[in-house]
Amino acid sequence: MTRSRQVAAGVFALLGVFAIVESRQLPYYTSNGPGPGFFPLWIGIALAVVSTIHLVQLLVPHRAASRRTAHSALTRREAANPDPSDQVQVPGDVDAAMTGDRADDPSEELMEAQPTSLWPGRASAARVAIVLCAILYVALTLESFGFTLSMFTMLVVVLLTLGRQKPWVTAVVAAVGSVAVYLVFTRWLQVQLPPSPIPWLSALGL
Amino acid sequence: MDTFNLFWDGLLTALHPENLLFALIGCAIGQAIGVLPGIGSAAAIALLIPVTFTLSPISAIIMLAGIFYGTNYGGTITSVLMNTPGESASVVTVIDGYQMARRGRAGAALGIAAIGSFIGGIAGTVGLIVAAKPLTDVAIRIGPPEYFALMVLGLSLLTGLASSSAIKSIMMALVGLLIGTVGIDPALGIPRFTFGNPELLDGISFIAVVIGLFGIGEILQNIEHRDQEVYTTGFGSVLPNREDMRRSAGPIGRGTLIGFVLGIIPGATSVIASYLSYGVEVKRAKDKSRFGRGAIEGVAGPETANNSFVNANFIPLLALGIPGTASMAMMMGGMMANGLVPGPRLFADHPNFVWTLIASMIIGNALLLIMNLPLIRFWVLLLKVPYGILFAIILEFTIIGAYSESFSTFNLLVMAIAGLASYLLKKLDYPLAPLVLTLILGPLMEENLRRSLQMSSGNFSILVDRPVALSGLCLAAVVFVWPLIRRALTHLWKVRQRPTVSQLDARGNH
Numbered sequence: 129m130t131r132s133r134q135v136a137a138g139v140f141a142l143l144g145v146f147a148i149v150e151s152r153q154l155p156y157y158t159s160n161g162p163g164p165g166f167f168p169l170w171i172g173i174a175l176a177v178v179s180t181i182h183l184v185q186l187l188v189p190h191r192a193a194s195r196r197t198a199h200s201a202l203t204r205r206e207a208a209n210p211d212p213s214d215q216v217q218v219p220g221d222v223d224a225a226m227t228g229d230r231a232d233d234p235s236e237e238l239m240e241a242q243p244t245s246l247w248p249g250r251a252s253a254a255r256v257a258i259v260l261c262a263i264l265y266v267a268l269t270l271e272s273f274g275f276t277l278s279m280f281t282m283l284v285v286v287l288l289t290l291g292r293q294k295p296w297v298t299a300v301v302a303a304v305g306s307v308a309v310y311l312v313f314t315r316w317l318q319v320q321l322p323p324s325p326i327p328w329l330s331a332l333g334l
Numbered sequence: 335m336d337t338f339n340l341f342w343d344g345l346l347t348a349l350h351p352e353n354l355l356f357a358l359i360g361c362a363i364g365q366a367i368g369v370l371p372g373i374g375s376a377a378a379i380a381l382l383i384p385v386t387f388t389l390s391p392i393s394a395i396i397m398l399a400g401i402f403y404g405t406n407y408g409g410t411i412t413s414v415l416m417n418t419p420g421e422s423a424s425v426v427t428v429i430d431g432y433q434m435a436r437r438g439r440a441g442a443a444l445g446i447a448a449i450g451s452f453i454g455g456i457a458g459t460v461g462l463i464v465a466a467k468p469l470t471d472v473a474i475r476i477g478p479p480e481y482f483a484l485m486v487l488g489l490s491l492l493t494g495l496a497s498s499s500a501i502k503s504i505m506m507a508l509v510g511l512l513i514g515t516v517g518i519d520p521a522l523g524i525p526r527f528t529f530g531n532p533e534l535l536d537g538i539s540f541i542a543v544v545i546g547l548f549g550i551g552e553i554l555q556n557i558e559h560r561d562q563e564v565y566t567t568g569f570g571s572v573l574p575n576r577e578d579m580r581r582s583a584g585p586i587g588r589g590t591l592i593g594f595v596l597g598i599i600p601g602a603t604s605v606i607a608s609y610l611s612y613g614v615e616v617k618r619a620k621d622k623s624r625f626g627r628g629a630i631e632g633v634a635g636p637e638t639a640n641n642s643f644v645n646a647n648f649i650p651l652l653a654l655g656i657p658g659t660a661s662m663a664m665m666m667g668g669m670m671a672n673g674l675v676p677g678p679r680l681f682a683d684h685p686n687f688v689w690t691l692i693a694s695m696i697i698g699n700a701l702l703l704i705m706n707l708p709l710i711r712f713w714v715l716l717l718k719v720p721y722g723i724l725f726a727i728i729l730e731f732t733i734i735g736a737y738s739e740s741f742s743t744f745n746l747l748v749m750a751i752a753g754l755a756s757y758l759l760k761k762l763d764y765p766l767a768p769l770v771l772t773l774i775l776g777p778l779m780e781e782n783l784r785r786s787l788q789m790s791s792g793n794f795s796i797l798v799d800r801p802v803a804l805s806g807l808c809l810a811a812v813v814f815v816w817p818l819i820r821r822a823l824t825h826l827w828k829v830r831q832r833p834t835v836s837q838l839d840a841r842g843n844h
Binding site: 132136140143147150151154157158159161162166167174175179183185247256258260263266267270271282283284286287290291294297301313317320 | 384388406502509519521522523524525554557558720722723727733737738743749754758761762763764778783785788
């Protein structure tokens with residue numbers, strides 16, 4: 129897990145450097161005040177510096193912290209992922225969970241009793257990929273197929289694979305989701321979603 | 335009595351059928367969002383901003399605001415019935431609320447939560463009314479340097495106070511600032527960071543980014559795991575009995591105060607407010623063992639604090655133009671997209687808008703009380719929809735939302751990337767709120783800095799010559815540096831405490 133965090137910090141540092149390089153090509157200061165290059169340059173410098181500091185923090189091996197710190201790291205992890213079980217959830221560091229930091233101190237990571245795997249297994253990664261591909265699919269076909277068709281096909285695929293719904297449920301939800309939603313949005317809410325180019329569909333008003 | 339007249343006019347406008355309708359719609363949507371797992375208020379507000387373009391600005395903001403505080407009412411339902419917080423803020427309600435449900439007292443828990451939330455919400459709104467006049471007077475004297483300093487301060491509070499990992503918050507804030515620079519530069523009109531892509535000339539759409547970060551990110555997180563367990567338990571009578579009310583009066587009062595104070599300070603989250611309220615109630619209780627087993631005080635206090643917090647959050651936004659949380663940043667984005675810039679000038683330039691909004695908040699809270707007391711069973715029905723269908727619908731709406739902002743499929747790409755980024759960032763424990771905040775504040779900060787320097791002909795000292803600006807920046811500096819100071823002090827203190835033999839385990843480590 130530490131390795132992933134180090135990589136992330138490194139990526140941010142590189143982003144900062146990239147910003148510095150790009151903004152140097154823009155005018156820094158004009159007679160009217162700061163030019164386009166001013167703000168991004170300083171943001172880039174700050175980002176590069178702060179990310180590098182963070183990277184260094186992650187690289188320098190600390191002395192292992194006490195068991196108490198490891199225990200609290202685990203409690204916080206549990207609190208951050210409330211699962212619907214019969215047990216009452218103890219809010220360890222609830223606000224930490226919401227603001228997104230748990231094991232900030234690298235020494236805690238070294239002392240974790242069971243390192244929960246950060247990255248998902250293959251099946252989970254595939255599910256994540258399907259969602260993203262679904263969005264890309266709609267992005268590509270929305271304007272050529274029209275909203276109704278594009279959304280209908282996307283919903284069918286997604287409901288069958290990820291939602292694991294029965295075919296008839298899928299058909300109903302997909303149909304309502306594409307046709308009814310299209311009509312509500314275009315007629316009532318006046319949001320111009322792309323119409324279908326297919327003649328018989330557009331004759332229906334879709 | 336000037337304030338009273340303004341408020342009265344606002345109330346009359348808020349009671350217009352159109353505004354009333356949108357308040358109702360907003361509250362209903364907010365309640366539904368709170369009840370349903372898998373979507374939160376930030377994403378919902380972002381989704382609906384494009385829809386509001388066809389409405390009048392005031393109706394639009396009334397609706398968005400309704401969504402915002404409505405989600406708090408809805409989140410309680412899943413906490414009590416399913417031991418699962420529907421909203422991050424409802425986490426604390428789970429502890430005693432679910433236990434009450436197990437004893438067949440779900441109705442009383444939900445009832446007292448609704449009543450407490452209503453009182454908290456009204457208190458927050460009253461605070462806003464009281465604070466309005468003095469803040470308007472201050473407003474006149476605020477110019478670009480003060481604005482800039484205030485924004486820096488708001489940012490520092492969010493990164494410094496909100497999480498103990500200040501460095502990651504700062505990194506996220508900087509990334510947000512960077513993303514905000516993409517597009518046509520306001521000074522010379524030159525494209526910045528567009529790499530020749532015409533879609534980027536208008537900058538990266540913050541709506542698409544926020545929908546991606548919160549909406550898609552949430553879906554990705556949930557979809558990772560296969561099964562989503564959902565079940566409900568039985569109900570009792572809806573209304574809390576007299577004993578409940580007696581016990582809850584104190585917690586409600588204290589919760590209101592806690593939520594209100596924390597709500598005014600940018601950087602706190604509603605979770606902190608509810609958690610603090612819970613802690614206070616436990617401390618004050620004579621019989622502490624009741625907590626964790628269905629003590630009604632454990633529901634009344636936090637729920638009130640949480641709603642009071644949420645309504646008080648509007649104060650820094652409307653009066654100073656500083657959004658205190660990511661959801662507030664979304665409200666700010668929504669207002670700006672509809673042509674209204676929150677800040678001191680808002681009270682002066684658009685008094686009718688502000689006062690109508692304030693009046694509608696009171697109406698909205700009243701509507702939610704009705705929705706949550708007698709009509710609560712209807713909302714419980716929503717929970718029966720399986721997530722396997724729900725996520726697809728949410729996905730569809732995120733796509734519509736991102737697309738319809740500017741009718742560009744490029745936005746969908748932005749949304750997908752943001753979703754993936756959110757998924758990865760959450761795994762690596764990077765907080766998202768600072769990113770959202772700077773995304774919205776960044777361009778404004780640059781604009782104000784630019785104007786300040788124009789005013790002073792390039793002299794940076796304008797920022798320190800003016801007292802308000804100077805104090806703002808100094809305070810920001812202190813907040814930024816404080817975590818480092820604290821860390822250094824703790825480290826020094828630890829070094830002083832040399833480890834004793836008993837502290838070494840078998841391996842000889844500390």
